Amino acid sequence: MEGHTGLGMIGYQYDISGLTEADMDPFFEGWPQKPKPAKRIEILKNSDYVIIALDGSNMIGFTNAITDKTLSAYIPLLEVVPQYRKQGIGTELVKRMLEQLKDYYMIDLCCDEQLEGFYKKLGMSKVTGMIKRNYNRI
Ligand SMILES: CC(C)(COP(=O)(O)OP(=O)(O)OC[C@H]1O[C@@H](n2cnc3c(N)ncnc32)[C@H](O)[C@@H]1OP(=O)(O)O)[C@@H](O)C(=O)NCCC(=O)NCCS
Structure with missing residues (x-):
């Protein structure tokens, strides 16, 4: 992958140009069932916003957002590969995504309780969320 911008070693790219199925291999860590490689690319291709973190040409993190293009935005996915965490x-991925989404009234995401502090530092608030999962549809 090429064409990213950013400071220092880590670059940030705002589209999926150059992305291959192999680039998505390390992600969806810990999911009981992971989306198949081709589907992973589809997820990002069909998202309204995507930000990819790169070390050189290596994809090391990403986040995406889907929207109604009017009022509401949702951030379904955020992941950094383990070797690059806590840096x-x-x-940075969330900050950049929130900047992209700054004109939306509502920007929502769901997370585990242990990440409450991480998102609070980024200006987000805790609410009660409700979810449904169709485990046969991944
Ligand atoms: C959550 C995640 C994206 C954070 O990425 P990262 O690059 O390590 O994040 P940063 O280095 O910017 O910040 C890490 C901060 O979050 C905290 N944090 C990250 N993961 C945490 C966890 N699982 N439990 C508790 N705190 C955590 C760290 O303690 C750190 O806090 P600090 O700023 O006080 O040091 C990464 O841990 C990850 O990919 N996790 C697996 C996927 C996931 O949970 N995604 C979130 C979906 S909502």
């Missing part, structure tokens, strides 16, 4: 890359 501020996750924070």
Whole structure:
């Protein structure tokens, strides 16, 4: 992958140009069932916004957002590969995504309780969320 911008070693790219199925291999860590490689690319291709973190040409993190293009935005996915965690890359991905989404009234996401502090630092608030999963549809 090429064409990213950013400071230092880590670059941030705002589209999926150059992305291959192999680039998505390390992601969806810990999911009981992971989307198949081709589907992973589809997810990003069909998102309204995507930000990819790169070390050189290596994809090391990403986040995406879907919207109604009017009022509401949702951030379904955020992941940084384990070797690159705790270096501020996750924070940077969310900051950049929130900047992209700053004109939306509502920007929502769901997370585990342990990440409450991470998202609070980024200006987000805790609410009660409700979810449904169709485990046969991944
Ligand atoms: C969550 C995640 C994206 C954070 O990425 P990162 O690059 O490590 O994030 P940063 O380095 O910017 O910030 C890490 C901060 O979050 C906290 N944090 C990250 N993961 C945490 C966890 N699982 N439990 C508790 N705190 C966590 C760290 O303690 C750190 O806090 P600090 O700023 O006080 O040091 C990364 O841990 C990850 O990919 N996790 C697996 C996927 C996931 O949970 N995604 C979130 C979906 S909502």
